[in-house]
Amino acid sequence: MIAIAKQIAEGLEAAHEKGIVHRDLKPANLKITKDGTVKILDFGLAKAYESEPTAVGALSQSPTMSRQMTEAGVIFGTAAYMSPEQARGGTVDKRADVWAFGVVLFEMLTGKRLFTGETVSDTLAAVLKTEPEWEAVPTSTPSALRNLLRRCLTKEPRQRLQAIGEARIALEQKLDAPDTVRVSSRLRALPWVVAAAFFALWALWRPAPEPAPPLRLSAELGADVSLSTGSWPAAILSPHGRLLAFVASGGAEGRPLLYLRRLEQLDAAPLSGTEGARDPFFSPDGEWIAFFADGKLKKVSVSGGRHALRRSG
Numbered sequence: 001m002i003a004i005a006k007q008i009a010e011g012l013e014a015a016h017e018k019g020i021v022h023r024d025l026k027p028a029n030l031k032i033t034k035d036g037t038v039k040i041l042d043f044g045l046a047k048a049y050e051s052e053p054t055a056v057g058a059l060s061q062s063p064t065m066s067r068q069m070t071e072a073g074v075i076f077g078t079a080a081y082m083s084p085e086q087a088r089g090g091t092v093d094k095r096a097d098v099w100a101f102g103v104v105l106f107e108m109l110t111g112k113r114l115f116t117g118e119t120v121s122d123t124l125a126a127v128l129k130t131e132p133e134w135e136a137v138p139t140s141t142p143s144a145l146r147n148l149l150r151r152c153l154t155k156e157p158r159q160r161l162q163a164i165g166e167a168r169i170a171l172e173q174k175l176d177a178p179d180t181v182r183v184s185s186r187l188r189a190l191p192w193v194v195a196a197a198f199f200a201l202w203a204l205w206r207p208a209p210e211p212a213p214p215l216r217l218s219a220e221l222g223a224d225v226s227l228s229t230g231s232w233p234a235a236i237l238s239p240h241g242r243l244l245a246f247v248a249s250g251g252a253e254g255r256p257l258l259y260l261r262r263l264e265q266l267d268a269a270p271l272s273g274t275e276g277a278r279d280p281f282f283s284p285d286g287e288w289i290a291f292f293a294d295g296k297l298k299k300v301s302v303s304g305g306r307h308a309l310r311r312s313g
Helices: 002-017 094-110 120-129 143-152 164-176 185-189 191-205
Strands: 030-032 038-041 226-229 236-237 243-250 256-262 278-282 287-294 296-301
Touching: 002 094, 002 164, 002 226, 038 287, 094 164, 143 164, 236 278, 256 287, 278 296
Parallel strands: none
Antiparallel strands: 030 038, 226 243, 236 243, 243 256, 278 287, 287 296
16 A cells, blocks of 8 residues: 555656646546556646746646636635645645645545545535544554654645655655554454455555446436435446446435446336445446445445345336
8 A cells, every 4th residue: 555655656746846736636547557556647637836947848748727727716626635725716736736645545544535525515615624534544554654644634735745755755664664554453353344445445446447438328217216416426337338326315214225227127226235325436347336325435236145136116
């Protein structure tokens, strides 16, 4: 895990040295190749520093930079990974990437989202007002790594870690040290907790699926259910393009449930054990659906076992 974080820091450091701020660092923009190399993707929101000299060729690596993107009062990025100054629409510099790196590192260590909300506005409010849940960081995490995390996630930019290169150096030192992060005895005593942690990391670092051709679909939800507007995206298509999953509310309790429709069938079926589901996503092979519910990351099989599909209505 530390080796992955170090490579992310190295990639950001290389961009910053060329005068480029990514502004949208998040797990979805990180890819791990088969040989273990981490690649930072999607510099579409990148911008050059206004206050520092721009290296030759830097603008060509910032394809969507425009005059509006260099002005305060304009918000770009993904809400859960925005720095506080970015969420306010303030001036953004490389310290915004340091903050996003801290958010990603927190999620790697804990296996859970740092900032969440039912809407984008709620998420931005959490970024601005709430403090990270520090007690969620495993007790086996070395103090040096905890200190690095706190410095990256300081809301005041002037008090935050000023350069991502400092994070890279700290991580290199931990790789050389003999006491790198160990699995605690508590986790060794609870195999199911370890399995949940590995699945959470898989969710954060799953390989990006091959893009599918545009497809327009229509799915019957049934007379007693309605598509949930609190979950984003409202509906998702499996990587192989044969399954449609969505969150809908209905029934006696009215709690959201995860529904699945095979495109060769007319009806959508609810998946048992998915009460309160939100933000679902498929595994790369399309055999599992992960989702958030009751403050936890869960998964359900698309077929077989107690999670077998049941036809609705």
